[in-house]
Amino acid sequence: MLFEVWAPDAESAALRLSGELRTMERDPDRAGWWRTEAEAAAGDRYGFALDSGPARPDPRSRRQPDGPDGESAVVDHDAYTWRTDDWAGRGLPGAVLYELHIGTYTAEGTFDAAADRLGHLAELGVTHVSLMPVCPFPGVHGWGYEGVSLWAVHEPYGGPEGLKRFVDTAHGLGLAVVLDVVHNHLGPSGNYLPVFGPYFTETHHTPWGAAVNLDAPGSDEVRAFLLGSALAWLRDYRLDGLRLDAVHALADTRALTFLEELSAATDALAAELGRPLSLIAESDLCDPRTTTPRESGGIGLHAQWNDDFHHCLHTALTGEAQGYYADFAAAPLAGLAKTVTSAFFHDGTYSTFRGRTHGRPVDVTRSAAHRFVGYAQTHDQIGNRALGDRLAASLSPGLLACAAALVLTGPFTPMLFMGEEWGARTPWQFFTDHTDPELAEAVRTGRRREFGAHGWAEEDIPDPQDPATRDRSCLDWSEPQREPHARLHAWNRELIALRRALPDLCDPDLATVRTAYDDEARWLAFRRGDLRIAVNLDEKPATIPLGGGRHRSGGGRVLAAWLPVDAPGADGALHLPPESCVVLADD
Numbered sequence: 392m393l394f395e396v397w398a399p400d401a402e403s404a405a406l407r408l409s410g411e412l413r414t415m416e417r418d419p420d421r422a423g424w425w426r427t428e429a430e431a432a433a434g435d436r437y438g439f440a441l442d443s444g445p446a447r448p449d450p451r452s453r454r455q456p457d458g459p460d461g462e463s464a465v466v467d468h469d470a471y472t473w474r475t476d477d478w479a480g481r482g483l484p485g486a487v488l489y490e491l492h493i494g495t496y497t498a499e500g501t502f503d504a505a506a507d508r509l510g511h512l513a514e515l516g517v518t519h520v521s522l523m524p525v526c527p528f529p530g531v532h533g534w535g536y537e538g539v540s541l542w543a544v545h546e547p548y549g550g551p552e553g554l555k556r557f558v559d560t561a562h563g564l565g566l567a568v569v570l571d572v573v574h575n576h577l578g579p580s581g582n583y584l585p586v587f588g589p590y591f592t593e594t595h596h597t598p599w600g601a602a603v604n605l606d607a608p609g610s611d612e613v614r615a616f617l618l619g620s621a622l623a624w625l626r627d628y629r630l631d632g633l634r635l636d637a638v639h640a641l642a643d644t645r646a647l648t649f650l651e652e653l654s655a656a657t658d659a660l661a662a663e664l665g666r667p668l669s670l671i672a673e674s675d676l677c678d679p680r681t682t683t684p685r686e687s688g689g690i691g692l693h694a695q696w697n698d699d700f701h702h703c704l705h706t707a708l709t710g711e712a713q714g715y716y717a718d719f720a721a722a723p724l725a726g727l728a729k730t731v732t733s734a735f736f737h738d739g740t741y742s743t744f745r746g747r748t749h750g751r752p753v754d755v756t757r758s759a760a761h762r763f764v765g766y767a768q769t770h771d772q773i774g775n776r777a778l779g780d781r782l783a784a785s786l787s788p789g790l791l792a793c794a795a796a797l798v799l800t801g802p803f804t805p806m807l808f809m810g811e812e813w814g815a816r817t818p819w820q821f822f823t824d825h826t827d828p829e830l831a832e833a834v835r836t837g838r839r840r841e842f843g844a845h846g847w848a849e850e851d852i853p854d855p856q857d858p859a860t861r862d863r864s865c866l867d868w869s870e871p872q873r874e875p876h877a878r879l880h881a882w883n884r885e886l887i888a889l890r891r892a893l894p895d896l897c898d899p900d901l902a903t904v905r906t907a908y909d910d911e912a913r914w915l916a917f918r919r920g921d922l923r924i925a926v927n928l929d930e931k932p933a934t935i936p937l938g939g940g941r942h943r944s945g946g947g948r949v950l951a952a953w954l955p956v957d958a959p960g961a962d963g964a965l966h967l968p969p970e971s972c973v974v975l976a977d978d
Contacts, residue, residue: 405446526573617649670693703727704727799890824856914926936963
């Protein structure tokens with residue numbers, strides 16, 4: 392078996408395999424690389440020692456049985472027997488995403504336990520499970536965004552075999568699987584990459600310190616490292632796509648950016664495998680070039696999260712105006728109307744939160760609506776609140792139903808956060824399990840100080856290191872059998888079924904969406920083909936002037952309604968009960 396490692400500044404390198412050191416030789420064909428051949432089997436432990444120093448985990452380790460600080464282990468990907476060899480994949484057009492955290496989707500917090508619950512998602516009607524990061528991180532429980540070993544799988548979740556079983560089960564149920572990967576930072580705990588080479592650069596700085604080296608000397612190999620990792624997830628684990636964390640934090644000044652390289656490589660792999668593969672960006676740039684095809688001068692990613700839609704919806708539902716919500720609070724329904732027709736709220740407009748203009752317009756005649764992901768809640772928008780409270784903690788079931796209607800009948804690719812489909816009351820809080828006592832205390836005090844500065848009593852902020860914080864964040868699977876959760880679950884299922892049955896709800900043309908709204912009366916309506924969707928967020932009934940139907944023999948028919956409601960009369964006036972919503976079809 393060939394063992395190799397990139398360590399351009401080392402004077403010597405050795406492989407430590409099953410407790411024995413073996414000298415490595417320079418690779419004559421690749422500068423900075425060291426290599427050696429050795430007999431090894433799956434599960435054998437190994438590491439690399441540079442310049443007679445201690446052995447460290449392989450930067451390209453496929454398995455870390457004892458966590459980020461332990462030895463690497465050999466993995467034989469061919470040893471797993473897949474049950475779903477006929478899986479043809481699922482693309483993003485027509486998709487419904489479901490964001491899921493393995494560690495809290497069930498109390499057990501494992502791939503196998505989560506796989507046992509995938510039937511719930513198949514019955515709900517979602518098409519893609521979007522997993523939060525699964526790379527190794529310190530301890531047992533955490534969000535996963537401080538992962539290291541970008542080619543390996545967190546062992547407490549079930550390691551490489553556990554992930555394969557999860558994907559296999561999902562595919563057997565017709566569910567695609569997308570994985571969240573973090574290329575913008577690592578660690579900090581357990582990150583040994585700087586020992587091996589210039590994986591980071593002081594040329595740029597990010598919120599996490601020195602930037603991942605995408606454009607400084609040595610960056611060719613760093614980019615190859617990240618590309619290899621991304622393609623390995625798609626090939627070795629048969630994933631259907633990747634969600635790319637905070638791509639705006641990737642400092643990259645090269646003419647051909649890393650994201651363009653990744654896009655091209657992913658499309659090439661999709662062609663090789665004969666199934667669609669998707670790259671979904673998290674970006675706060677409001678830049679349509681992120682998802683513009685490469686041949687049209689864009690980066691070529693397949694979709695991007697749309698925080699502008701979320702922020703407008705959140706302020707409309709809650710009235711909150713702190714932080715970045717200030718940009719949207721003055722007229723949130725007008726903002727929603729703008730986003731469902733133009734994708735971005737900030738398209739060159741002034742952002743009070745940023746103190747400058749922000750964003751760029753989307754050419755709606757050329758950019759398909761499914762390239763933008765719309766949502767009412769995500770792990771970030773819940774977990775980064777002081778108490779990790781979901782919308783269900785403060786909103787009525789009716790308002791939660793309105794949020795579901797706007798997300799699931801809107802023009803964007805919809806996404807739910809786990810438990811949202813039944814209005815879960817369990818919080819989703821920030822939790823860690825750092826094994827470094829100093830880092831653990833720094834995280835604990837830093838979070839309390841952060842929210843204390845915004846008026847929270849520090850003792851009220853959950854301790855991220857307390858195991859109870861993670862336990863509180865686990866879904867309560869008894870809730871869907873109780874009211875009002877059961878009714879909300881049925882409502883989400885009904886809306887998803889409509890989306891799958893009615894082509895108008897998957898129409899990619901943003902230019903055809905028509906809207907009407909009244910911020911003071913708190914109602915919004917929009918038309919998609921022969922369908923009209925209306926929501927009343929107010930505590931009082933609303934009269935909504937929809938206008939006559941396309942065929943004026945009455946005002947259409949009700950396809951789905953949260954509360955009983957009559958179809959509009961010949962005058963087109965819809966009388967909608969308080970905190971309710973309806974989907975109408977023209978006769």
